[in-house]
Amino acid sequence: MPRFFLDYPAEDIITVRGSDADHIRLSLRMKCGEKLTFCHCGMDYNCIIESITPEEVVCRVDSITPTLSEPSVQLTVYQAYPKKDKLETIIQKVTELGAVRIVPFISSRCVARPDKASYEKKLPRLKKIAEEAAKQSGRGIIPEVSPLMSVSEAVEDMKKNDLSLICYENGGERLSDIVFPKSGSIGVMIGSEGGFERSEADAAVSTGAVPVWLGERILRCETCPIAVTAIIMNRTGNM
Amino acid sequence: MPRFFLDYPAEDIITVRGSDADHIRLSLRMKCGEKLTFCHCGMDYNCIIESITPEEVVCRVDSITPTLSEPSVQLTVYQAYPKKDKLETIIQKVTELGAVRIVPFISSRCVARPDKASYEKKLPRLKKIAEEAAKQSGRGIIPEVSPLMSVSEAVEDMKKNDLSLICYENGGERLSDIVFPKSGSIGVMIGSEGGFERSEADAAVSTGAVPVWLGERILRCETCPIAVTAIIMNRTGNM
Numbered sequence: 001m002p003r004f005f006l007d008y009p010a011e012d013i014i015t016v017r018g019s020d021a022d023h024i025r026l027s028l029r030m031k032c033g034e035k036l037t038f039c040h041c042g043m044d045y046n047c048i049i050e051s052i053t054p055e056e057v058v059c060r061v062d063s064i065t066p067t068l069s070e071p072s073v074q075l076t077v078y079q080a081y082p083k084k085d086k087l088e089t090i091i092q093k094v095t096e097l098g099a100v101r102i103v104p105f106i107s108s109r110c111v112a113r114p115d116k117a118s119y120e121k122k123l124p125r126l127k128k129i130a131e132e133a134a135k136q137s138g139r140g141i142i143p144e145v146s147p148l149m150s151v152s153e154a155v156e157d158m159k160k161n162d163l164s165l166i167c168y169e170n171g172g173e174r175l176s177d178i179v180f181p182k183s184g185s186i187g188v189m190i191g192s193e194g195g196f197e198r199s200e201a202d203a204a205v206s207t208g209a210v211p212v213w214l215g216e217r218i219l220r221c222e223t224c225p226i227a228v229t230a231i232i233m234n235r236t237g238n239m
Numbered sequence: 240m241p242r243f244f245l246d247y248p249a250e251d252i253i254t255v256r257g258s259d260a261d262h263i264r265l266s267l268r269m270k271c272g273e274k275l276t277f278c279h280c281g282m283d284y285n286c287i288i289e290s291i292t293p294e295e296v297v298c299r300v301d302s303i304t305p306t307l308s309e310p311s312v313q314l315t316v317y318q319a320y321p322k323k324d325k326l327e328t329i330i331q332k333v334t335e336l337g338a339v340r341i342v343p344f345i346s347s348r349c350v351a352r353p354d355k356a357s358y359e360k361k362l363p364r365l366k367k368i369a370e371e372a373a374k375q376s377g378r379g380i381i382p383e384v385s386p387l388m389s390v391s392e393a394v395e396d397m398k399k400n401d402l403s404l405i406c407y408e409n410g411g412e413r414l415s416d417i418v419f420p421k422s423g424s425i426g427v428m429i430g431s432e433g434g435f436e437r438s439e440a441d442a443a444v445s446t447g448a449v450p451v452w453l454g455e456r457i458l459r460c461e462t463c464p465i466a467v468t469a470i471i472m473n474r475t476g477n478m
Contacts, residue, residue, distance in 0.1 A: 068455045069454070069455035069456045092459075093459075093462055093465075096456060096457075096458050096459060096462050097456065097458070097462070097466060098456055136457065136459070137456045137457045137458065137459075138455060138456060138457050139456065174476075174478075175473055175478065176473055176474075176476060176478075214478055215308070215472075215477065215478050216307045216308035216377060217308045217335060217336070217337055217376045217377055217378065217478075218335075218375065218376045218377050219335050219336070219376065220331075220332075220335060220375070220376075223332050223335050223336070223465070226332075226462070226465050226466065226469070227336060227465065227466075227469035227478070228469075230465070230466035230467075230469045230470055231469055231470055231473045231478065233454075234414055234415055234470045234473065234474070235415075235473070237413075237415055238454065239413075239414065239415075239453055239454050239456075239466070239470070
């Protein structure tokens with residue numbers, strides 16, 4: 001069923017204008033009486049279209065149910081800024097897999113090093129990718145794409161999580177040895193193409209992050225967050 | 240350390256000609272006395288370059304060790320043919336993650352439906368992608384990219400495995416409930432954009448494949464094999 005996100009909790013009637021209304025009317029060619037779902041904060045508002053005009057689509061809320069697709073853990077992926085368009089791929093894939101927040105940051109070995117101003121220009125596109133992936137995969141929320149952080153800001157932000165991990169190529173625990181909670185918040189920090197400096201890994205570990213080692217096979221920068229998100233979702237009973 | 244694959248077991252001296260020799264000499268600009276690794280059937284031949292001429296590179300085998308990066312399970316990914324260049328992405332990623340064989344096949348709902356002749360034309364490129372990903376990720380073998388199969392041929396081929404799974408969107412066991420062996424062969428069958436017909440899933444199940452369900456979030460066609468390969472490697476103690 002077509003899926004849209006609301007930035008407010010709905011009452012009995014949802015009136016849609018702008019690009020979502022155009023999409024319902026022109027691309028999906030939906031008619032009165034057809035069903036669609038609006039989503040806000042993990043709740044699904046299951047609706048029936050009451051009227052369609054060029055200006056707006058009016059929908060009646062038929063039932064409200066929790067979105068089944070939301071994982072029981074809140075996973076934040078802290079991703080050192082990768083080259084080319086890999087951040088877009090990562091945002092799309094970890095959204096499908098169930099992350100709730102993506103925090104790009106700049107570390108010593110990042111080759112691509114946008115400043116905060118040029119990142120701000122990219123941010124609407126990154127948020128749009130998260131929204132599209134959330135719609136397509138049936139998520140109950142749009143994952144947040146955060147402002148760009150420094151590595152020390154990201155390490156500080158990681159403290160918010162109930163469990164924090166840093167993927168470190170020089171060794172650490174195996175993901176299969178980590179005892180994952182079935183609820184609460186998890187953060188996982190992942191390097192760019194060049195991985196982390198020892199001092200960066202040490203800083204993360206000193207604030208409580210557990211270093212994890214993914215084994216002998218060297219994963220590409222964009223493969224690592226996808227694989228780790230899938231494994232965490234599996235280990236927490238969410239995939 | 241630079242890594243190359245041999246299609247024969249090495250003796251004391253390895254003589255390299257052709258594109259690998261050019262790559263060592265011109266791209267990597269390696270010199271006599273430098274170290275590189277040749278790999279054959281999961282064994283690493285750790286070598287020192289003895290001489291370099293425009294025609295050939297001669298290396299002396301210094302030690303032979305099992306490749307540490309090879310998983311303890313042999314995973315075959317049976318992938319229904321996806322649209323665009325997604326098969327290339329899938330081959331690259333599952334190679335990094337540790338699959339030993341990729342079997343593309345045509346099922347009812349495939350949108351892209353190359354015939355066997357046009358697939359044969361693509362095959363050298365697909366094999367090259369597997370080889371490059373194997374080198375980059377430090378694998379001990381180049382995963383095999385098989386000839387194109389029909390869905391019934393793929394179902395028949397799946398019987399070879401000690402454990403066979405089919406990812407089925409209409410339900411099945413959770414991956415976290417599957418008891419994975421730590422060694423032996425595993426096959427996992429994954430649909431294209433449209434998933435499987437019930438008759439196809441039934442045919443796989445009737446030959447012993449276990450249907451698995453990845454949960455409420457709808458994964459894109461290329462996300463599924465990456466996520467499932469990562470989870471299987473984790474569950475079998477290989478990631």
